Amino acid sequence: MGFFEKLIKGLKRTKEAFSKKIYQLFAGRELNDEFYEELENTLITSDLGVEATEQIINEFKDECFKRKIKKTDDAKDLLKNIMIDAINYDIAEYEYPLVILVAGVNGVGKTTALGKLAKYFRGKGKSVVLAAADTFRAAASEQLEVWADRAKVRIIRHEEGSDPAAVVYDAIKSAKAKGTDVVLIDTAGRLQNKKNLMNELGKINKVVEREYPEADYRTYIVIDATTGQNALSQVEAFDEIIDMDGIILNKLDGTAKGGVVFAISVEKELPVCFIGVGEGIDDLLEFDASFFINELF
Amino acid sequence: MGAFSGLSERLSHIFSKMKNKGRLTELEVKQAMREVRIALLEADVNLSVVKQFVNNVSEKAVGDEILQGLNPTQQVIKVVNDELVNIMGGSHSKINIADKPPTIILMCGLQGSGKTTMCGKLAVMLRKQGKNPMLVACDIYRPAAIKQLQVVGKNANVPVFEKGQINPQKIVKEALKQAEHNNNDVLIIDTAGRLHIDEELMDEISGLKKNFNPHEILLVVDSMTGQDAVNVAAKFNEVMDVTGVVLTKLDGDTRGGAALSIRAVTGKPIKFCGIGEKLSDVEIFYPDRMASRILGMGDVLTLIEKAQSAFSEQEALEMQKKMRTNTFTLEDYLAQMDKMKNMGDMSQMISMIPGLAGKLGGKNVDIDESKIARSKAIIQSMTPKERRNPDMIKSSQKKRIAQGSGTSVQDINSLLKQFAQTQEMMQKMTNMGKKGMRGMKFPF
Numbered sequence: 001m002g003f004f005e006k007l008i009k010g011l012k013r014t015k016e017a018f019s020k021k022i023y024q025l026f027a028g029r030e031l032n033d034e035f036y037e038e039l040e041n042t043l044i045t046s047d048l049g050v051e052a053t054e055q056i057i058n059e060f061k062d063e064c065f066k067r068k069i070k071k072t073d074d075a076k077d078l079l080k081n082i083m084i085d086a087i088n089y090d091i092a093e094y095e096y097p098l099v100i101l102v103a104g105v106n107g108v109g110k111t112t113a114l115g116k117l118a119k120y121f122r123g124k125g126k127s128v129v130l131a132a133a134d135t136f137r138a139a140a141s142e143q144l145e146v147w148a149d150r151a152k153v154r155i156i157r158h159e160e161g162s163d164p165a166a167v168v169y170d171a172i173k174s175a176k177a178k179g180t181d182v183v184l185i186d187t188a189g190r191l192q193n194k195k196n197l198m199n200e201l202g203k204i205n206k207v208v209e210r211e212y213p214e215a216d217y218r219t220y221i222v223i224d225a226t227t228g229q230n231a232l233s234q235v236e237a238f239d240e241i242i243d244m245d246g247i248i249l250n251k252l253d254g255t256a257k258g259g260v261v262f263a264i265s266v267e268k269e270l271p272v273c274f275i276g277v278g279e280g281i282d283d284l285l286e287f288d289a290s291f292f293i294n295e296l297f
Numbered sequence: 298m299g300a301f302s303g304l305s306e307r308l309s310h311i312f313s314k315m316k317n318k319g320r321l322t323e324l325e326v327k328q329a330m331r332e333v334r335i336a337l338l339e340a341d342v343n344l345s346v347v348k349q350f351v352n353n354v355s356e357k358a359v360g361d362e363i364l365q366g367l368n369p370t371q372q373v374i375k376v377v378n379d380e381l382v383n384i385m386g387g388s389h390s391k392i393n394i395a396d397k398p399p400t401i402i403l404m405c406g407l408q409g410s411g412k413t414t415m416c417g418k419l420a421v422m423l424r425k426q427g428k429n430p431m432l433v434a435c436d437i438y439r440p441a442a443i444k445q446l447q448v449v450g451k452n453a454n455v456p457v458f459e460k461g462q463i464n465p466q467k468i469v470k471e472a473l474k475q476a477e478h479n480n481n482d483v484l485i486i487d488t489a490g491r492l493h494i495d496e497e498l499m500d501e502i503s504g505l506k507k508n509f510n511p512h513e514i515l516l517v518v519d520s521m522t523g524q525d526a527v528n529v530a531a532k533f534n535e536v537m538d539v540t541g542v543v544l545t546k547l548d549g550d551t552r553g554g555a556a557l558s559i560r561a562v563t564g565k566p567i568k569f570c571g572i573g574e575k576l577s578d579v580e581i582f583y584p585d586r587m588a589s590r591i592l593g594m595g596d597v598l599t600l601i602e603k604a605q606s607a608f609s610e611q612e613a614l615e616m617q618k619k620m621r622t623n624t625f626t627l628e629d630y631l632a633q634m635d636k637m638k639n640m641g642d643m644s645q646m647i648s649m650i651p652g653l654a655g656k657l658g659g660k661n662v663d664i665d666e667s668k669i670a671r672s673k674a675i676i677q678s679m680t681p682k683e684r685r686n687p688d689m690i691k692s693s694q695k696k697r698i699a700q701g702s703g704t705s706v707q708d709i710n711s712l713l714k715q716f717a718q719t720q721e722m723m724q725k726m727t728n729m730g731k732k733g734m735r736g737m738k739f740p741f
Contacts, residue, residue, distance in 0.1 A: 013494055045344045047523040050335050106546060106574075107409025107519060136574075138413075138448030139441040146440030160448075191549035224409060228341030228523025230551040251408065254492045256525035279408075279438070 010253050010277020010285070011295050014225075018046060018257050018296045026072040031064055035072065039079075046259035049229050052266045056082055080293055086262055088289035089271035091246065095216040096126065096181045099172070099208055102248065103201055103238055104222035106189030109250040111140060113222050113276055114186045115147025116284035122151055126181035131171030132157035133164035133204060136188040144186050150281050154180070164188065164200065165207045172211045183215070192237030205242040220273060222248045225258030235264050246273035249287070253277045257296075307332045308370040319363055321372060326358045329373045340552035340591045343527040346561045354380045374592065381588035385560050390568045390581030392423065393512045393540060398482035399473065400428075401509055405502055405537055406517035407529060408490030411545035411571055413442065415517055416487045417449035418571065418579040423483050424455065431481035433472040434459035435505070436489040446487050453576050456481065465501060469509055486511070493532035503536050514539045515568065518559060520547045526555035527562045534563040544582070545571035556587050625720055627684040631676045634669060674702035675712050687713055 021042045029035055036057060043053040059082050060075070069075050100117060102110045111134065118128045130148050132141035132155060141157040148155035156171040168185055175183045187204060190197035208217055221238045223231050238244055249258050249272050261272050272287040311328045321329075330351045337347045358376045363369055394400050402419065404412045413436070420430045432450045434457060436442035443459050450457035456479065458472040469486060476484055486505070491498035506514060516530065516539040533539060542559055547570045556567055567582040619625045676684060678701030683690050690698070690713065695706045702708075 041344055044338055045524045047341075047525070050338050105521070105549065107411055109409055137445070138452075139445035142444045143439070143441035191546060193550045194548075224519070224521075226407065226519070226523060226525050226529070227521045228526075228551075228554070229339055230341070230521040230549065233550055254407070254525065255494060255528050256523065260523065 008295060010275075010283060011292075013255050014252055014257050014296065016255075018042075022076075022296070026076045029072045031070055031072060031075060036061070043259065046257035047228050047263075048259040049232070049263035052086075052259075052263040055266055056086065056262070083262070084290045084293045087265045087272060087292075089269075091271055091273060094218075097175065097183070097212070097215040098126075098181060099183045099185065099212055099215045099217045101185040101187065101205065101208065101217075101219045101242070102222050103187045103219065103242070103244075104189060105191050105234055106137075108189065108222045108224040108227075109276060110134070110189065110222045111143050111147065111186050112279065113248050113250060113274070113284060114144065114184050115151060116276065116281055117184055117274075118147060118151035118153045119281045120284060121182045121184075122153060127179075128153040128182045128184060129171055129175050129178075129180045130155040131168050131183060131185040133167045133171075134186050134188040135160055135162050135164050135167065140186070140188065147281075154178075165203050168204050168207045169211060172208065176212075183212075192234050198237065198241050201238075202241045218245045219243065220246050220248050221270075222250055223258075223260070223264075225249055225252045225260075226254060226256040227260060229260060229263065231260040232263055232267060235268050235270060239268065239270070244270055246271050248272075248274045248276065248284075250276035253283070307335075308373060309368075312369040321358050321361045321363065321369060323359050325369065326355050326373070329358075329370075330355050333373070333377055336592060337554060337557075340554035340593060341521075341523045341526070341558075342554035342591065343524050343558040343561075346527065346558045349561070350380070350384070350557075378588050378592060381557065381591060382584045385557060385584035385587055386566055392419070392483075392568075394483075395512045399476050400483045400513070401511040402483065402485045402513040402515065403488065403502075403505060403509075403511040403537075404486060404515050404517055405488055405533060405539070406490060407492065407519070408439075410490065410517045410519045412436075412490065412517045413445050413449060413487050414574070414576075415515075415543055415545060415569075415571055415579070416446065416485045417453045417455075417576045419485055419569075420450070420453045420455045421576045422579060423485075424453070428483045429481050430455050430483035430485055431472065431476050431479070432457045433469060433484055433486045435465040435468050435486050437462040437465060437468075438489045442487075442489065449576070465505060466508060469505060473509075493529045493536075499532075499536050506537055513541065515541050515543050516559075516563075516565075517543045517545060518555060520544045520553040520555060520570075521549065521551040522555040524558075526558045530559040531562045534565060539563065539565055541566050541568040543567075543569045543571065548572045548578070552591055552593055553587060554591050557591060627676050627679065627687055627716060628681070630716055630719070631673060631684070634673055671702070671704055671708060672712050672715075675699075675704055675709055678702040687716060 025035070025038050025042060040053055040057055043056060044050065048056070060079050063078055063082070064075055069078065102114055104110050114130065118130060121128050128151070130144055130153060132144045134140035135158060138160070141160065145155055145157065156167060156174055158167050164187065171183050171185070174180070185204070187201060190201065192198065205219070219242050221235060221244050223234065235244065247261060247264065247270055249261055252258055252275050264270055274284050275287050277283045277285060308329055311332070312325065333354070334347055334351050337350065338344065354377055357380065358373060361372065361376060363372045364375070367375065392400070392402065404416060406412050416432050420432060423430045432446055432455055434443040434446045447457045447459070458475055460468045460471060465488070472484060488502055489498065491502065493499065514537050516533050518526065518530065522529070542563070542565055544553065544556055544567055547553060560567060570580050570582055572578045572580055619629060675698060678698045679690070683694065692706070695709045698709055699706050
């Protein structure tokens with residue numbers, strides 16, 4: 001299955017839920033209060049949050065006024081473009097050697113995302129080593145090992161309960177020794193208000209910065225598309241500990257729309273880099289804002 | 298708490314513009330409910346649930362008498378909170394135990410909601426209640442899920458039954474045999490995370506329900522879930538007819554509006570909460586705590602409760618009488634300080650009072666508690682006669698009081714001056730009209 005087929009299939013349910021509403025909303029109607037209220041409802045039920053919703057609607061209203069748009073048919077493209085702009089970022093190309101660290105709260109799908117990333121870079125012809133730095137959750141490194149097998153990449157793991165920073169240190173050492181292109185670091189899930197665990201993450205981050213300054217280093221926060229407004233608090237807290245470079249938006253194969261990325265964009269300007277659309281090893285896709293929005297409409 | 302400044306401040310802003318007549322008017326309620334709506338949406342309560350809720354509460358709140366000791370903002374919050382508690386229901390935090398063992402508990406939910414961990418927590422809880430549970434590994438899909446359950450089982454000190462990645466029906470069937478053999482009276486079945494719209498996997502789990510008639514089917518939901526919580530819960534409930542809900546990850550800072558949404562669409566009780574990663578980190582569900590969390594204003598609610606209990610109606614009436622007759626003495630002043638002290642930390646208290654925090658310069662209210670302690674010490678060093686009649690305090694007495702309270706004569710002068718001002722202010726207020734306790738300012 002090609003990239004676009006996969007994306008379309010993965011987003012099918014998200015699309016069904018969202019575009020039906022949008023379709024009804026824009027079907028040959030006047031741009032009146034009733035219309036705006038329905039639009040607001042649609043955006044809010046997609047988890048955009050009150051603030052991002054207001055911002056998008058205000059911009060949309062202003063533009064409609066400026067361009068003298070009165071009918072919903074003409075307005076649909078306008079709304080699309082506003083929404084694309086809200087989450088569209090230029091992302092720098094990867095350079096190698098590359099280190100990617102994934103972090104996030106519990107149960108968002110970090111380990112799975114990492115397994116898929118391994119396959120993604122293998123597909124680009126790169127060599128990969130996984131660092132199983134979630135030494136806390138029961139059987140987390142076993143889980144990552146299964147992914148390593150599937151993606152046919154190496155994995156560095158220590159015993160459960162050992163120091164995660166040490167795992168990272170070893171993985172970097174190993175990558176340097178073997179000339180591996182990509183180091184992918186899995187970390188334990190941690191709720192953003194747990195000070196000690198967050199500090200531990202800071203420590204892991206320092207090891208990468210100190211031991212591998214020549215590498216292109218990216219840090220991604222994994223967010224469950226089902227999550228509501230708490231995702232904002234997650235981004236804020238993780239970004240404070242380690243400067244985050246992007247989002248992996250997971251579980252978009254459900255009915256959740258992941259609209260919270262708009263709210264994040266309004267407050268934090270953090271781009272979505274990948275989306276997860278299934279449990280298969282190929283179900284991780286590069287994010288493309290215009291394709292994503294176009295698919296939804 | 299960031300959300301706090303949201304709702305309570307916006308509410309107090311609305312009410313500050315209104316003449317309050319002792320009852321909530323329709324306009325007041327309407328404006329207040331607009332803010333309540335936003336607060337609930339920000340807490341991830343589902344939009345349609347919010348609409349329904351706001352309609353219900355509005356009807357109840359209009360014409361509501363504003364209780365003694367509360368301002369209109371607090372009154373609205375009280376009505377909203379009471380309704381939230383009401384909807385989320387009483388405590389139903391008991392596991393249904395079969396008349397004839399074994400009891401079968403089936404866990405279900407989306408990926409990453411925390412089913413496996415919760416299995417271990419329930420096992421520990423049941424063991425404490427004298428049961429002999431066994432965990433059954435039916436997540437045959439996620440890599441190392443069985444291994445994870447085994448580790449959890451080992452930590453919980455309960456046996457784990459697994460048959461590798463074979464059909465869950467067969468696993469449970471054999472687990473039942475094993476349980477009978479080993480005298481395990483409760484089976485907790487861990488299942489794979491599945492999307493509610495994945496028909497194949499939903500068939501698989503509803504098959505378990507059909508064939509084994511679990512006594513308890515618990516839907517495990519991540520408390521951070523957003524608007525989609527209603528779709529997920531409704532579908533799982535439709536297919537599985539769940540017996541209860543478990544909310545996980547409540548030790549985070551989520552407002553947890555999903556709790557209300559789920560309760561509203563399923564009508565099923567929320568039984569337990571996961572509040573940490575340790576196996577003992579599970580507690581029964583408290584609707585009142587959840588309500589204040591969703592509103593993001595636990596502190597204001599605590600204040601309302603405390604204000605209600607600290608100032609009984611009787612005391613309030615007495616105070617009013619004293620104000621009217623101008624017999625408010627330093628003894629009352631002292632008693633009032635004690636009341637305030639009962640209500641908790643002062644700077645925290647002030648920050649809890651909507652509107653006041655803003656006037657005192659936002660969040661960085663710094664009330665000098667030591668100053669209050671000093672005032673108290675001074676009054677306590679006075680004779681009862683002096684307290685009732687401060688005018689009689691002359692410089693020699695001031696010296697004695699200063700020594701007794703470890704303060705200076707200056708401190709005593711400033712306290713007396715402050716008291717005189719308070720008295721004067723009360724006199725004015727009484728003349729202005731009988732606003733009762735609500736209009737009364739605190740003596741500092």
